[in-house]
Amino acid sequence: MQASSANSNIHTQQSSVRMEAMIVSNAQHELQDVPVCGGVCFPRNTLRDVTRARFRVPSDPNDGREGGTAQTEVLDRWSDGSIRWLLASLVVPRVAGSPPTSKTGQRIPVILDLSCDEDHQKESDQRQLTSVAAAAEITTTVKYSGGQIIVVIRNDCDRHLQERTLRLTSRLSDTSNQPMHVEWKSVRQETQGEVRRVFVVNGCVRECPDVMLQVRLTHWVQIGQLQVETRLRNSRRARHKGGLWDLGDSGSFCFRSLDFELQLDELGVSNDVYWQAEPNQNFRRHTAKETLRVQQNGSGFRNWSSTNHRTDQATTSVADRGYQVQSSNGTFRGYHAQPTVVLVSETGSFSVSQPEFWQQFPSSIEVNKGQLIWGVLPEHAGDAHYELQGGEQKTKTTWIALHNDHSSERDILPTGALAHVCSVTRIIQSGASFAEANVLPWFPGDYPARDADTGTGFPTSGSERPVDDDLRRLSSYLADATSGDFSLEARRRKIDEFGWRNFGDIPADHEQTHYEGSNTIVSHYNNQFDLIFGAILQFAASADLRWIDLFDPLARHVMDIDIYHTTQDREVFNGGLFWHTDHYVDARTATHRTYSRENQKPGRPYGGGPGNEHNYTTGLLYYFYLTGNPEARESVLLLADWVLRMDDGRNTIFGILDDGPTGHASATVFEDFHGPGRGAGNSINALLDAWLLTRDDRYLLKSEELIRRCVHPEQDLHSLHLTDAEGHWSYSVFLTSLGRYLLIKQEADQLDEMYSYARETMRHYGRWMVVHEKRTLSEPDKLEYPTEAWAAQDFRKANTLRLAANCEDEPRLAAAMRSKARELNNFAWSDLYDFGEAHLTARCLSILMTEGQRDLFHRTCAPQPIPSGELQWRQSPECAAQWSMFIPQKERVRRILKSPVHLAGAVVRALNPNRCRRAIQAFRRQI
Numbered sequence: 073m074q075a076s077s078a079n080s081n082i083h084t085q086q087s088s089v090r091m092e093a094m095i096v097s098n099a100q101h102e103l104q105d106v107p108v109c110g111g112v113c114f115p116r117n118t119l120r121d122v123t124r125a126r127f128r129v130p131s132d133p134n135d136g137r138e139g140g141t142a143q144t145e146v147l148d149r150w151s152d153g154s155i156r157w158l159l160a161s162l163v164v165p166r167v168a169g170s171p172p173t174s175k176t177g178q179r180i181p182v183i184l185d186l187s188c189d190e191d192h193q194k195e196s197d198q199r200q201l202t203s204v205a206a207a208a209e210i211t212t213t214v215k216y217s218g219g220q221i222i223v224v225i226r227n228d229c230d231r232h233l234q235e236r237t238l239r240l241t242s243r244l245s246d247t248s249n250q251p252m253h254v255e256w257k258s259v260r261q262e263t264q265g266e267v268r269r270v271f272v273v274n275g276c277v278r279e280c281p282d283v284m285l286q287v288r289l290t291h292w293v294q295i296g297q298l299q300v301e302t303r304l305r306n307s308r309r310a311r312h313k314g315g316l317w318d319l320g321d322s323g324s325f326c327f328r329s330l331d332f333e334l335q336l337d338e339l340g341v342s343n344d345v346y347w348q349a350e351p352n353q354n355f356r357r358h359t360a361k362e363t364l365r366v367q368q369n370g371s372g373f374r375n376w377s378s379t380n381h382r383t384d385q386a387t388t389s390v391a392d393r394g395y396q397v398q399s400s401n402g403t404f405r406g407y408h409a410q411p412t413v414v415l416v417s418e419t420g421s422f423s424v425s426q427p428e429f430w431q432q433f434p435s436s437i438e439v440n441k442g443q444l445i446w447g448v449l450p451e452h453a454g455d456a457h458y459e460l461q462g463g464e465q466k467t468k469t470t471w472i473a474l475h476n477d478h479s480s481e482r483d484i485l486p487t488g489a490l491a492h493v494c495s496v497t498r499i500i501q502s503g504a505s506f507a508e509a510n511v512l513p514w515f516p517g518d519y520p521a522r523d524a525d526t527g528t529g530f531p532t533s534g535s536e537r538p539v540d541d542d543l544r545r546l547s548s549y550l551a552d553a554t555s556g557d558f559s560l561e562a563r564r565r566k567i568d569e570f571g572w573r574n575f576g577d578i579p580a581d582h583e584q585t586h587y588e589g590s591n592t593i594v595s596h597y598n599n600q601f602d603l604i605f606g607a608i609l610q611f612a613a614s615a616d617l618r619w620i621d622l623f624d625p626l627a628r629h630v631m632d633i634d635i636y637h638t639t640q641d642r643e644v645f646n647g648g649l650f651w652h653t654d655h656y657v658d659a660r661t662a663t664h665r666t667y668s669r670e671n672q673k674p675g676r677p678y679g680g681g682p683g684n685e686h687n688y689t690t691g692l693l694y695y696f697y698l699t700g701n702p703e704a705r706e707s708v709l710l711l712a713d714w715v716l717r718m719d720d721g722r723n724t725i726f727g728i729l730d731d732g733p734t735g736h737a738s739a740t741v742f743e744d745f746h747g748p749g750r751g752a753g754n755s756i757n758a759l760l761d762a763w764l765l766t767r768d769d770r771y772l773l774k775s776e777e778l779i780r781r782c783v784h785p786e787q788d789l790h791s792l793h794l795t796d797a798e799g800h801w802s803y804s805v806f807l808t809s810l811g812r813y814l815l816i817k818q819e820a821d822q823l824d825e826m827y828s829y830a831r832e833t834m835r836h837y838g839r840w841m842v843v844h845e846k847r848t849l850s851e852p853d854k855l856e857y858p859t860e861a862w863a864a865q866d867f868r869k870a871n872t873l874r875l876a877a878n879c880e881d882e883p884r885l886a887a888a889m890r891s892k893a894r895e896l897n898n899f900a901w902s903d904l905y906d907f908g909e910a911h912l913t914a915r916c917l918s919i920l921m922t923e924g925q926r927d928l929f930h931r932t933c934a935p936q937p938i939p940s941g942e943l944q945w946r947q948s949p950e951c952a953a954q955w956s957m958f959i960p961q962k963e964r965v966r967r968i969l970k971s972p973v974h975l976a977g978a979v980v981r982a983l984n985p986n987r988c989r990r991a992i993q994a995f996r997r998q999i
Contacts, residue, residue: 097167111160126185145700304467331448383459415442431575500611603918635648648718650666724994
């Protein structure tokens with residue numbers, strides 16, 4: 073949908089662009105100098121490059137610091153080379169606090185003035201390569217020596233403190249509490265600018281080189297703050313015997329603690345320590361020579377000792393409910409700590425705080441003999457140790473604020489430097505701006521959010537569209553599914569979905585319906601149906617900060633815990649995404665990895681691993697666009713590369729006889745079904761996401777190969793048994809990916825044979841659906857579990873028909889498709905509400921956040937026909953070939969072994985040294 077010019081917040085004048093955005097924050101009191109980094113999008117052919125960027129906050133005319141420099145970085149471009157997504161980094165001078173009862177935060181207008189002076193482009197580029205911040209006379213150097221990371225910040229314009237040297241020393245101990253040694257191997261500068269600079273230091277554990285430690289240091293130059301992101305990764309494979317992924321696996325890395333010691337050379341001897349355990353508490357004071365330790369041991373909630381925290385010995389790793397402060401003034405206890413600790417001397421001071429301190433327990437900050445120590449994964453209160461499973465990693469962030477010797481107490485205490493750590497402050501555009509930029513597929517733009525407290529609707533800034541019945545219905549559903557007993561916090565409390573491994577994931581509460589246990593089922597959703605992307609869509613439409621509470625920690629959890637970070641296992645698993653945990657049983661000691669030995673029933677096949685049907689990348693793609701998080705970009709590419717590797721027959725032991733495609737990227741439910749289904753649909757979608765990031769044709773060509781493998785414009789659809797909901801309901805997932813492929817090809821001006829092939833296939837399926845499709849719950853006896861999920865899936869079915877209608881050249885048939893879609897959609901709403909509160913569970917919510925919004929787009933926006941291609945699909949021999957069901961590699965090898973003629977030829981090919989070498993490597997990976 074293209075927004076009208078009246079809603080546009082992007083104004084172009086020659087080589088300059090003015091963008092109107094918002095700073096949204098849930099801060100409960102006024103904040104000063106808040107660092108903000110976020111992505112903004114532009115319509116095609118609006119902005120080519122940026123050499124200078126400034127920002128203004130017009131709502132603050134009395135503040136002399138109402139604006140300043142913004143640092144920019146291009147994240148993505150349109151196919152014509154213009155900027156699609158731009159990352160903006162800035163320091164907002166003042167953020168006023170929101171009313172205590174507000175859950176949606178406040179919105180502060182901000183204007184970005186972006187210009188590109190082509191005459192000075194080369195000169196500007198050269199300045200950025202050397203030091204854009206030279207004008208500020210501040211230089212940042214990061215190096216390592218003797219096991220330490222050394223950060224040197226030189227400020228030639230500050231006569232009070234010209235140089236500050238910080239030393240970070242890692243302290244890792246094994247399960248016997250003996251020290252292990254981290255060896256730093258490299259340091260590189262990732263970003264250079266006037267506002268922020270990023271350095272990445274990589275190392276490994278000497279005693280276990282496959283365990284790697286990474287520290288990403290972001291220096292916010294203008295405010296003297298360091299953002300320290302620490303990532304510990306176990307890149308060893310899990311052994312997962314029998315496809316079971318329990319704790320206690322020999323591929324795990326077990327350790328007692330990981331801490332960092334911080335030393336500021338110029339600080340000298342610390343005289344005083346100020347600390348607060350919670351943001352609403354007053355700061356306490358004592359001398360630095362005395363020991364202070366703040367540690368969060370459990371979630372603080374009533375269910376803190378949940379079986380969600382089981383160890384490999386079936387005991388709990390949590391020994392205490394909340395937090396404990398040990399100091400010279402005694403021992404203090406509480407439930408939810410979010411501490412700030414300040415060390416002060418005669419020559420200066422610094423503050424330290426950790427975001428999500430209690431949510432990602434255990435966490436700690438300690439002052440011992442004048443040294444400050446923060447726990448990335450500190451020693452447990454009890455005897456438990458950490459087990460980082462094979463291919464698992466953990467990332468945590470700590471903020472450090474440096475103060476000069478002339479800093480006032482107000483600057484370093486409650487309302488000062490690090491007050492932003494326990495709040496959320498983001499830059500965001502209006503929904504109309506997203507729609508005008510056309511960067512989100514099938515996105516309707518602004519719509520009112522609904523206040524969960526009052527039940528009343530409130531308009532999003534810039535929205536002028538009237539609220540119709542369709543909008544009210546979706547808005548009402550989303551409000552009900554995210555408030556009260558179904559709020560995000562309430563869902564997490566039920567199984568205590570908190571702690572270093574769990575926080576961010578969403579409980580799979582829909583599994584409770586058919587669960588035979590007496591407790592609340594411990595089941596993890598692992599981003600099924602791309603909950604991240606759905607929440608990002610809702611945030612873009614409403615600018616409601618509560619959606620950030622969902623997608624931000626979930627994206628980080630997926631990147632750390634749900635993705636299998638190893639290259640040592642079978643290629644069908646390496647770099648893959650683990651499924652949600654198993655249906656209707658507790659996850660037990662499998663944590664977030666689907667299959668546990670405790671759930672295996674004697675004599676029945678069980679087990680598996682990451683699979684193509686659970687490969688969700690688009691939420692991570694847009695998380696990268698909105699935040700600039702490089703780990704998100706790497707994760708999208710990792711999951712797309714997983715598709716390439718899993719389908720490469722050269723990487724298996726069967727490749728010695730037949731090195732053609734395996735079929736692992738395209739199978740759905742059944743090994744021999746390679747028609748349209750979510751397996752191939754998710755693989756295609758991941759490849760498209762990777763192509764958008766890189767423009768590497770490997771990804772696009774593979775997606776087109778999978779399209780041809782699974783569908784055809786003249787396919788016999790009756791032979792696919794698509795009306796068998798249990799086996800083939802997900803063909804609509806495939807068609808949704810096919811529709812996205814058409815949009816991407818259209819934007820890239822590639823209206824070639826494959827574009828025509830895909831468009832004709834959509835028409836073919838749409839015509840079949842008009843005649844044969846019906847609401848799934850009309851025949852409940854054909855379903856093993858006739859749950860609310862079937863009603864939710866019908867929303868996607870309806871939206872698929874609308875995509876097909878946009879490809880249909882015959883107006884009468886297009887109208888019939890849209891009519892059928894509306895009929896299915898209305899039935900879906902009715903069927904959904906027939907299940908009572910069950911329709912509000914995570915599974916339905918994840919589907920409705922995406923498909924409900926797309927339904928709104930199709931209902932309220934004019935149809936957008938997908939034009940015919942410039943070349944006919946029959947012109948390509950690959951496209952014109954008659955379709956038949958793909959035969960996977962294993963079956964092809966079985967046929968070879970049964971045929972003497974084919975076997976003889978295969979044996980000759982097997983003598984190829986490269987085939988032998990690859991087969992041996994594949995065999996070793998399976999041991």
